[in-house]
Amino acid sequence: MATEAVCEYLKIQNRPYSVNDIVMNLHNEYGKSAVQKALDQLVSKGKVFEKIYGKQKIYCIVQDSKYDAEELMRIDKELHAHANEVEAKLQEVEREIRSKESALATLKSSLTLKEALKQRDTLKLSVKDLTKKLDNLMEAIGTEDLSESKRKAETTLDDYSREYSKRKRLCTEIVDCILENYPGGKNELYEEIGIEAKVV
Missing domain, CATH: 1.20.5 (Single alpha-helices involved in coiled-coils or other helix-helix interfaces)
Incomplete structure (x- = not known):
């Protein structure tokens, strides 16, 4: 069932898509694994061809022989452009993840609000004690200010x-x-x- 829907969608759109794009464009009617399985079947039957760009796989419907070489070249360029766009988005997301992980690590290593308040209270008591000692010493030896x-x-x-x-x-x-x-x-x-x- 998913195979027919995916095949029909790719025929109508007549442009390259990644698995995630197809799942979203079919409004999550089929899960990612079902769409992937459908694409694998269509590739094995020769109805869809697959291109790999780095970590990304792009799928496109196999064109009928009525399409000339220029049309195929256009589709190939489109595939490349789409793959580059997806790769750029992936890198941006990875950068954002690294930034968030770094911020999280900093937060984990710093004091919690409860710990900071406790430390502040301890320091206040220490300052109070030391001030009292100093006043007592100055009073005992009669030192000027x-x-x-x-x-x-x-x-x-x-x-x-x-x-x-x-x-x-x-x-x-x-x-x-x-x-x-x-x-x-x-x-x-x-x-x-x-x-x-x-x-x-």
């Missing part, structure tokens, strides 16, 4: 850095003036007056 000490240290460091840069520039200018009339090279001068090259 650490943030104020840090600010002062940073200000002092900035002042020293600026002063160092000024003096370094002055020193470099003086050494460059001496080098203009010095008979030896820069390294010789540094060695003679006791300057380390990396400092200047």
